[in-house]
Amino acid sequence: MRRCTLKSGQDAKAREQYASLVKDYKEKPAGFEAKVKLAEMDLIAGKQAEAERQVQEVLKENPRSSDGLVLLGRMALSRRNGNDAVQAFRTVLHDQPELATVHFLLGQAYLLTGENNLAKESFERAVALYPGQVDARRSLAALESQSGRHQQARARLDDLLKQRPDDLAALDMLMMVDLVTKNWVEAERTLERLRTASKDSAVAIMAEGRLRQAQGQFDKASAAYERATALAPNDPEPLLSLVKLDVAQGHADRAKTRLDALLAARPDHLFGHGLLGEVLTLSGHPQEADVQFREASRVNPKWITPWLDWGGLWLAQKQPDQAVQVIQAGLKANPDSEELQMLLASAYSTQGQIDSAITAYDGALRLNPRNVLAANNLAVLLVDYKGDPQSLQKAFALSRDFEKDAPHPLFLDTLGWVRFKMGQQEEALRLMKDAVAKSPEVPTLNYHLGMAFYQSGKTAEARAYLSKALKSAEAFQGRQEAEQILSQMRG
Numbered sequence: 001m002r003r004c005t006l007k008s009g010q011d012a013k014a015r016e017q018y019a020s021l022v023k024d025y026k027e028k029p030a031g032f033e034a035k036v037k038l039a040e041m042d043l044i045a046g047k048q049a050e051a052e053r054q055v056q057e058v059l060k061e062n063p064r065s066s067d068g069l070v071l072l073g074r075m076a077l078s079r080r081n082g083n084d085a086v087q088a089f090r091t092v093l094h095d096q097p098e099l100a101t102v103h104f105l106l107g108q109a110y111l112l113t114g115e116n117n118l119a120k121e122s123f124e125r126a127v128a129l130y131p132g133q134v135d136a137r138r139s140l141a142a143l144e145s146q147s148g149r150h151q152q153a154r155a156r157l158d159d160l161l162k163q164r165p166d167d168l169a170a171l172d173m174l175m176m177v178d179l180v181t182k183n184w185v186e187a188e189r190t191l192e193r194l195r196t197a198s199k200d201s202a203v204a205i206m207a208e209g210r211l212r213q214a215q216g217q218f219d220k221a222s223a224a225y226e227r228a229t230a231l232a233p234n235d236p237e238p239l240l241s242l243v244k245l246d247v248a249q250g251h252a253d254r255a256k257t258r259l260d261a262l263l264a265a266r267p268d269h270l271f272g273h274g275l276l277g278e279v280l281t282l283s284g285h286p287q288e289a290d291v292q293f294r295e296a297s298r299v300n301p302k303w304i305t306p307w308l309d310w311g312g313l314w315l316a317q318k319q320p321d322q323a324v325q326v327i328q329a330g331l332k333a334n335p336d337s338e339e340l341q342m343l344l345a346s347a348y349s350t351q352g353q354i355d356s357a358i359t360a361y362d363g364a365l366r367l368n369p370r371n372v373l374a375a376n377n378l379a380v381l382l383v384d385y386k387g388d389p390q391s392l393q394k395a396f397a398l399s400r401d402f403e404k405d406a407p408h409p410l411f412l413d414t415l416g417w418v419r420f421k422m423g424q425q426e427e428a429l430r431l432m433k434d435a436v437a438k439s440p441e442v443p444t445l446n447y448h449l450g451m452a453f454y455q456s457g458k459t460a461e462a463r464a465y466l467s468k469a470l471k472s473a474e475a476f477q478g479r480q481e482a483e484q485i486l487s488q489m490r491g
Contacts, residue, residue: 052072052075056072064091064095066092066095066096066099069088069089069091069092070088070089070092070102070105072084072088073085073088073089073092073105073109074105076088076109077105077108077109077112079334079335079336080112080336080337080338081112081336081367082109082110082111082112082113082368083113083366083367083368083369085105085106085108085109085112086106086109086110086113089102089105089106089109090106093106098129099129100125100126100127100129100130100133100136101126101130101133103122103123103125103126103129103136104122104123104126104133104135104136104139106122107119107120107121107122107123107126107136107139108139110122111139112368113368113369113370114368114370114371115370116143116146116147119139119143120140120143123136123137123139123140123143124136124140127140134160134164134167134170137156137160138157138160138169138170138173140156141153141156141157141160141170141173141177142173144156145173145176145177145180150177150180150181153173153177154174154177157170157173157174157177158174161174165193165197166197167197168194168197168198168201168203171190171193171194171197171207172194172203172207174190175187175190175191175194175207175210175211176210178190178211179210179211179214182214184211184215187211188211190207191204191207191208191211194207201231202228202231202232202235202238205224205225205227205228205231205238206224206225206228206237206238206241208220208224209221209222209224209225209228209238209241210241212224213241213245218245218249221245222242222245222246225238225239225241225242225245226242228241229242233266234270236270236271239262239271239272239275240271240275242255242258243255243258243259243275243278243279246258247279247282252279252282252283253283255275255279256276256279256280256283259272259275259276259279260276263276268299269299270299270300270303271296271300271303273292273293273295273296273299273306274292274293274296274300274303274305274306274309276292277289277290277292277293277296277306277309277310277313278309280292281309281313286313286316286317289309289313290310290313290314293306293307293309293310293313293326294310296310297310297329297330297333301333301334302333302334304330304334304337304339304340307326307327307329307330307333307334307337307340308330308339308340308343310326310330311323311326311327311330311340311343311344311347312343314326315343315346315347315350320347320348320350320351321351323343323347323350324344324347324348324351327340327343327344327347328344331344336367337367338364338367338368338371341360341363341364341367342360342361342364342371342373342374344360344363345357345360345361345363345364345374345377348360349377349381354381354385357381358378358381358382361374361377361378361381362378365378372402372405372406372411375398375399376398376399376402376406376410376411376414378395378398379394379395379396379398379399379414379418380395380414380417382394382395382398383395383414383417383418383421384477384478387421392418392421392422395418395421396418396419396422399411399414399415399418400415402414402415403415403431409434409435409436409438409439409442409445410435410439410442410444410445412431412432412434412435412438413431413432413435413436413444413445413448415431416428416429416430416431416432416434416435416448416449416452417432417448419431420432420448420451420452420455425452425455425456428452429449429452429453429456432445432448432449432452433449435448435449436449436465441472443468443469443470443471443472443474443476443479444469444476444477444478446465446466446468446469447465447466447469447476447478447479447482448478449465450462450463450464450465450466450468450469450482450485451466451478451481451482451485453465454466454485459489462485462489463486463489466482466485466486467486469482470482470483470486
């Protein structure tokens with residue numbers, strides 16, 4: 001208790017000193033720097049709105065304040081707003097390109113926007129400027145592992161661990177590489193290194209749990225997760241791993257019993273209600289799940305997952321109106337959530353509220369311009385429900401790079417369908433043939449290709465693909481039109 005009091009006293013004294021500097025120096029560099037320090041203290045204290053207000057005041061007077069821009073970028077990162085973070089960090093680096101830490105932060109921002117190549121460049125630049133930038137070195141290893149270059153990732157981590165043998169994050173990452181490659185011998189060695197370095201902390205115990213689970217030793221894995229949960233009760237990962245293991249083994253009742261006991265002891269547990277809601281959903285108890293998701297949103301409104309699960313629950317129950325209400329509440333608490341914005345668009349589409357769905361997809365793209373799924377779905381809505389020249393041009397702009405950057409059959413089909421609607425029949429046919437060749441059983445793809453053949457006067461091909469589309473029991477936009485055209489061709 002004395003320690004807390006002392007820290008509070010120190011914080012109060014520091015705040016007083018910074019406030020005095022702000023008053024004395026106002027629009028001078030020392031005053032701006034002090035105001036940024038006050039904003040940092042507000043952010044640490046959980047007063048994000050006040051922190052942002054202070055930073056914006058600094059940037060209004062001094063738009064190139066590096067301290068202000070870095071803090072602004074950090075706050076954007078915490079909200080998972082990669083675009084704003086990129087803009088802030090790039091502005092700093094334009095004036096001070098030698099700042100290794102900011103290059104690392106820029107890399108983190110690029111990861112959020114899905115630009116992994118740019119993230120890699122930023123991390124490499126951070127390391128080049130300061131080889132001791134261990135966060136950047138770990139991030140490079142993570143990118144290599146994610147792209148399947150596991151040996152390169154291992155070599156990079158081994159090199160880092162030669163200099164920092166007790167780096168828990170690097171050891172934990174090395175364990176993940178061992179698990180992915182199923183190198184059990186090395187995994188056991190890495191586990192021993194983790195145990196030694198962490199003195200059997202929750203980090204090492206979680207690594208043990210993951211290893212035993214990967215080896216199919218589920219009882220040992222469960223025991224490890226239970227020990228980790230006891231050691232770190234406020235960390236969601238051990239509890240989540242334990243519950244997921246229960247469910248994966250078909251023991252949803254055991255997971256529910258475990259969470260009921262936890263919540264009886266700790267009714268305001270940060271993650272318990274959300275996890276219980278997931279278990280109840282999987283167990284086929286939507287009403288009970290609804291109660292738990294509601295509690296989860298009250299206890300921990302910044303945790304995105306329960307909002308997503310809650311909205312998804314009502315969509316699965318074919319109650320899109322209820323889903324929209326939940327998702328909108330989630331977005332009020334988390335306005336920069338790309339995932340919630342996408343779910344909102346899906347809910348509006350289910351309702352048939354096309355204009356609202358279009359607006360929601362636009363919102364998702366503002367948060368992440370590289371969200372290919374949002375671009376695809378928005379393009380489809382613009383073509384199928386709008387169809388005016390302006391909408392077609394926007395749809396084409398959204399989809400024109402799909403063939404190069406995202407050659408998935410559904411995305412190729414969208415690009416082909418847009419070109420078809422724009423009167424570019426030959427190019428449309430080429431793209432849609434490619435899409436159907438890759439996914440021949442998807443009815444929408446067959447319908448679009450059939451329509452393109454019909455418009456080109458190739459009735460035999462049109463009949464074949466439209467008939468194939470209609471054989472599917474899956475609902476798709478255009479089924480009625482396909483039936484009418486087939487009827488005309490037969491008549």
